Amino acid sequence: MTALSSNNLSRAEQYRAARKLDLGILSRIVRIVLNYPVRVVIAFAATLASSLFQLFIPRYVGQAVDHAQGLLGVNAAATNEIEAALWFAASMILGLSILRGLFAVVQNYFGESLDHCVASELRKAFYRRLQQLDFGFHDHAHTGDLITRGMLDLEGIRHFPSTGLVRTLMLLVLVTGGTVLLLSTDLVLGLIALSFVPVIAVRSAVARLQLRYLWLKQQERLTALTNAMEENLTGIRIVRAFAAQAHELARFDRRSSAVLDISFQRLMARVRNTTFMGFVFYVAMTMVLWAGGNKVLSGEITVGTLAEFLAFMMILQMPVRQIGMTVNSYARASTCGARLFAVLDQPSEIKEATGVPDLQAPQGEIRFEDVEFSYGNDPGDSRIISGITFHVSPGCTLGIVGPPGSGKSTIARLIPRFYNPTAGRILIDGQDISQVSLSSLRRAIGGVQQDSFLFTASVDNNISYSDPWSDTDTVIQASSDAQLHDFIASLPEAYQTLVGERGVSLSGGQHQRASIARGILTDAPICVFDDAMAAIDARTEQRIRRALAERSGKRTTIIISHRLVSVMHADEILFLDEGRIVERGTHDQLLALKGNYFALHSLQMRDERTTEWPLGQVSPA
Numbered sequence: 001m002t003a004l005s006s007n008n009l010s011r012a013e014q015y016r017a018a019r020k021l022d023l024g025i026l027s028r029i030v031r032i033v034l035n036y037p038v039r040v041v042i043a044f045a046a047t048l049a050s051s052l053f054q055l056f057i058p059r060y061v062g063q064a065v066d067h068a069q070g071l072l073g074v075n076a077a078a079t080n081e082i083e084a085a086l087w088f089a090a091s092m093i094l095g096l097s098i099l100r101g102l103f104a105v106v107q108n109y110f111g112e113s114l115d116h117c118v119a120s121e122l123r124k125a126f127y128r129r130l131q132q133l134d135f136g137f138h139d140h141a142h143t144g145d146l147i148t149r150g151m152l153d154l155e156g157i158r159h160f161p162s163t164g165l166v167r168t169l170m171l172l173v174l175v176t177g178g179t180v181l182l183l184s185t186d187l188v189l190g191l192i193a194l195s196f197v198p199v200i201a202v203r204s205a206v207a208r209l210q211l212r213y214l215w216l217k218q219q220e221r222l223t224a225l226t227n228a229m230e231e232n233l234t235g236i237r238i239v240r241a242f243a244a245q246a247h248e249l250a251r252f253d254r255r256s257s258a259v260l261d262i263s264f265q266r267l268m269a270r271v272r273n274t275t276f277m278g279f280v281f282y283v284a285m286t287m288v289l290w291a292g293g294n295k296v297l298s299g300e301i302t303v304g305t306l307a308e309f310l311a312f313m314m315i316l317q318m319p320v321r322q323i324g325m326t327v328n329s330y331a332r333a334s335t336c337g338a339r340l341f342a343v344l345d346q347p348s349e350i351k352e353a354t355g356v357p358d359l360q361a362p363q364g365e366i367r368f369e370d371v372e373f374s375y376g377n378d379p380g381d382s383r384i385i386s387g388i389t390f391h392v393s394p395g396c397t398l399g400i401v402g403p404p405g406s407g408k409s410t411i412a413r414l415i416p417r418f419y420n421p422t423a424g425r426i427l428i429d430g431q432d433i434s435q436v437s438l439s440s441l442r443r444a445i446g447g448v449q450q451d452s453f454l455f456t457a458s459v460d461n462n463i464s465y466s467d468p469w470s471d472t473d474t475v476i477q478a479s480s481d482a483q484l485h486d487f488i489a490s491l492p493e494a495y496q497t498l499v500g501e502r503g504v505s506l507s508g509g510q511h512q513r514a515s516i517a518r519g520i521l522t523d524a525p526i527c528v529f530d531d532a533m534a535a536i537d538a539r540t541e542q543r544i545r546r547a548l549a550e551r552s553g554k555r556t557t558i559i560i561s562h563r564l565v566s567v568m569h570a571d572e573i574l575f576l577d578e579g580r581i582v583e584r585g586t587h588d589q590l591l592a593l594k595g596n597y598f599a600l601h602s603l604q605m606r607d608e609r610t611t612e613w614p615l616g617q618v619s620p621a
Helices: 011-033 037-070 076-132 135-140 143-158 160-185 187-193 196-234 236-241 245-297 303-344 408-414 438-443 459-466 472-481 485-489 508-521 538-552 587-593 596-611
Strands: 366-374 383-392 397-401 423-428 445-448 526-530 556-560 572-577 580-585
Touching: 011 076, 011 160, 011 303, 037 076, 037 160, 037 303, 076 143, 076 160, 076 303, 143 196, 143 303, 160 187, 160 303, 187 245, 187 303, 196 236, 196 245, 196 303, 236 245, 245 303, 366 408, 383 408, 383 572, 383 580, 397 408, 408 526, 408 556, 438 445, 445 508, 459 472, 459 508, 472 485, 472 508, 472 538, 508 526, 508 538, 572 587, 572 596, 580 587, 580 596, 587 596
Parallel strands: 397 556, 397 572, 445 526, 526 556
Antiparallel strands: 366 383, 366 423, 572 580
């Protein structure tokens, strides 16, 4: 990409760099096309047949003209013979046209079926890759950009088999066959007719480079436009709350205008290219008509031969005009393919070695050994946690608290191996989590992430997402433990009620309780609750905690919260500050230390007493 945009490169160097990149991208698309050999063979065979039948038509056109001319000034006996020959030529023209049309239908059907097959395969591969890529990729990737690549860029590749590969074969057959027939009919006229070919070839090479650049710019601007729309729809409540509609409209209009501008530039480039090729062709045709007319007048060729020559050139007119569209198809496919394959080729930091064993009989023991984590490539860059060491016995509860940004949620994300630690080891039941299969590891871990999400589906489907085979009674029990059953029962369709996009039809507390129900539905030996009750009132939280305590049994539970009331009952509590464990112990032990935990506890208790009284009144305490 850089080579194309560098001002230090000459046009020839830019062309060579683009060609090298294009060939790599296009060859990958061709390999996918070849996954459907039957369709390829039928499409190419039909293209070859329809093109060859079309090439035979001019020869009979020339014969028909000569026979028609022969009818002038001949006797009756000769007239019958000439009429028979004329009817034969006309019948051949009709028959060849019908055959050409039938094979063209087959060509179009199987050519477009290749389009859909390739698009479907790439679409599945793209979606599959998104599921496989680690959270480090998704943290930095923009949703709008991924949607653009998976939809618009894929659409740019979709037509390449039919408008690129199949049409190229048709152009090669028509141009090659037409060239041979033109030169064999009359060498001088053939050379005049073919004089436009080098001009067209040079123009096509330049146009491909230009169109590739414009396609790249258009896709980039479409990405920016999609991002703006996606952000606006996601944050529509914020936009309305701050009356920022005018600002958002102006921002969208600017990006929409940028897309329109580059679309017009691409359109003008294509129109100029097509118009220029058509002009060169008609100049060559005019020269042939002038030279051929003189040859007819001098008796060197017949009128039928000139008509045959012009018919050949009219057949060549179509592929010449389509060269521009074919060049555009190659440019679009290579540009869109580069953007799509950039995601497909994206390496994942979370790699699973071939043949790694499953996590064996997990009991829930968790051990962190001097674990460090950094979001940067350098271990010392943006260090989030450092020197984290702790041990949780099976069936015990660990609470983790601390100020915002202290690394609490990072620990929650390291346990299911959403990220790899920069240093140190994490073990479950004595097994290094980097040496077991990801599927078995994540089956052993349930709970609720900090950023819970509800799908656009029924309440039942959202709760049972963690265990699709669970029965209705199990789902009801989970929602009851999450203190959500009474609310769900009051809905018009109860558990079959559709939850809106991102669960926005629910309140914040109801949204979070639905996520808790989904998290506790699994029978995983380890449960991780990452600030899972931040939007739930204290009384409801207490009831949920009681239900979880009864439900947990021998489960190992990790509770991460900014509210100490959520972790007071834990067997051990870790207090994190600036990525390090600064205090650890039970609730009573930490209070006795009179340190960070004690200070936070005192602050929260004072705040709770204050908020129990209406504004303007003072607590009697």
